[in-house]
Amino acid sequence: MERKAHAVSCLVCAIVLSAIPFAGSFEVTSSRTVTGIVGQDVVLPCQISTGKQPDNMEVQWKKIIQAHIEVVYGYQPQPGQDGTGPMYQGRAVLRKDGFISGNVSLRLKNVQPADEGTYSCIVKSNAWSADTTTELQLAVLADAPVSIAVLGPQDQGIRLACRSAGWFPKPEVQWVTQKGQDLQAVTKMDQDHERLFNVLSHVTVLGEETGEISCVIQNRLLKTEQKSIILLSGDIFPRVSPWLTAFWVLFIVDLLAIGVCAYLGYTSK
Numbered sequence: 001m002e003r004k005a006h007a008v009s010c011l012v013c014a015i016v017l018s019a020i021p022f023a024g025s026f027e028v029t030s031s032r033t034v035t036g037i038v039g040q041d042v043v044l045p046c047q048i049s050t051g052k053q054p055d056n057m058e059v060q061w062k063k064i065i066q067a068h069i070e071v072v073y074g075y076q077p078q079p080g081q082d083g084t085g086p087m088y089q090g091r092a093v094l095r096k097d098g099f100i101s102g103n104v105s106l107r108l109k110n111v112q113p114a115d116e117g118t119y120s121c122i123v124k125s126n127a128w129s130a131d132t133t134t135e136l137q138l139a140v141l142a143d144a145p146v147s148i149a150v151l152g153p154q155d156q157g158i159r160l161a162c163r164s165a166g167w168f169p170k171p172e173v174q175w176v177t178q179k180g181q182d183l184q185a186v187t188k189m190d191q192d193h194e195r196l197f198n199v200l201s202h203v204t205v206l207g208e209e210t211g212e213i214s215c216v217i218q219n220r221l222l223k224t225e226q227k228s229i230i231l232l233s234g235d236i237f238p239r240v241s242p243w244l245t246a247f248w249v250l251f252i253v254d255l256l257a258i259g260v261c262a263y264l265g266y267t268s269k
Contacts, residue, residue, distance in 0.1 A: 025128050026050045028104075028121055033135045035221065038168060041109045044134050046121035048102030054125035059094065059104045064118040064133070072119065073106060113138055113168050113195035140168040140196065142224035148215050150230070157206040158232065162215035167197040172218045175203045178211035205232060 027049040036042030044061070048054070061072040063085075071085040073092040084092050093107040104123060108115060116138045122131040144166040151159040162173070175183035187201040205213055209232075216227040 026054060026102075026123070026125075026130060028123050028130045028132045030121060030132045030134045033137055035137045035139065036108075036111050036115075038112060038138055038140045039110060041107055042111050042136065044106045044108065044119050044121070044136065046104045046106065046123075046132060046134075048104065048123060051102045053099045053102060054123070054128065056126050057099070058124040060120075060122040060124075061092070061094070061106045062120045062122070064120055069120075075104075108136075111136075111138055137221060138168065139219055139221040140166060142167075142217075142219045142222065142226050144217075144226060146215055146217055146226045146228040148213075148228045148230045151202075154204050157204040159202065159204050160213065160215075160230065162201040162203075162217075162228065163199065164217050164226065165192075165196070165198040167199065167217065167219065168195065169219075169221055170197050171199065172220060173199060173201045174216045174218070175201070176214045176216060177209050178213070181209075183209070183213075 029047050029049065030045045034042060034044060046059075046061075056077050057075075058077070059073075059075040061074070063070040063072055070087060071083070072088050073085070073094055074081075074083045075094055075096075076082065082094075084090075088108070091109040093109065094104065095107065098105065104121065106119075106121070116136055118133055118135050120131055120133050123129065144164050146162065146164045149161045149163070151161055153159070160175075162175070170189060173185065173187045175185045177183065183203045183205065185201050185203040187199065189197050189199055191197055199217060201215065203213075212229050212231055214227050214229045216225055218225040
């Protein structure tokens with residue numbers, strides 16, 4: 001009985017001790033996601049929970065990639081020991097005037113689509129270390145012009161093309177009639193050397209879909225859109241002559257009649 005009571009008291013002591021913060025311990029926090037604009041600066045937040053700088057603090061910012069980890073910026077208390085990763089030379093800045101309040105946020109200058117991804121903030125002291133991650137999402141402001149071109153007749157309709165360039169992330173394309181109906185389109189996108197998306201979308205508009213036809217390109221991240229509108233009248237749609245239709249009907253009937261007569265003549269022999 002005494003042994004059981006001793007075990008219980010030890011368990012209680014362990015729980016109490018675990019609730020008492022370890023001397024010099026801390027946490028680091030950041031936003032789960034940060035949205036930036038391509039070509040502008042962005043701040044990746046990282047805050048030490050104690051609100052002050054730990055003794056002999058070291059800070060490491062790294063980008064987590066599937067195949068490897070990139071060094072973005074490293075700070076050490078010894079003078080002249082700061083280091084910037086080769087992909088971030090002149091672009092990664094750690095403001096040391098924020099250290100006194102526990103702010104170790106990183107500023108990335110002139111962000112590009114290749115900078116998108118997961119970043120890790122690691123803070124170390126003599127007796128403790130902690131880390132957190134932030135997902136950087138990037139977008140291009142939707143100022144890319146959208147144009148519609150008439151390619152010509154196809155079957156009983158008119159074929160249109162919609163073009164635009166310089167989108168990021170991958171946009172959504174929608175063709176809409178004046179009545180708000182979606183049109184089925186074939187859309188292709190490719191990325192240039194800067195990883196920006198170029199859009200080419202085709203659609204065939206039938207004669208009953210006259211009026212305004214819109215090509216709408218949307219940036220899902222920024223919830224913005226650009227569009228172009230073309231006005232189609234019924235006169236431009238290809239028409240089939242009623243005489244041509246009657247000719248083909250009579251031609252098919254004549255072929256059937258000749259075939260029947262030939263068959264009857266053959267069987268009567």
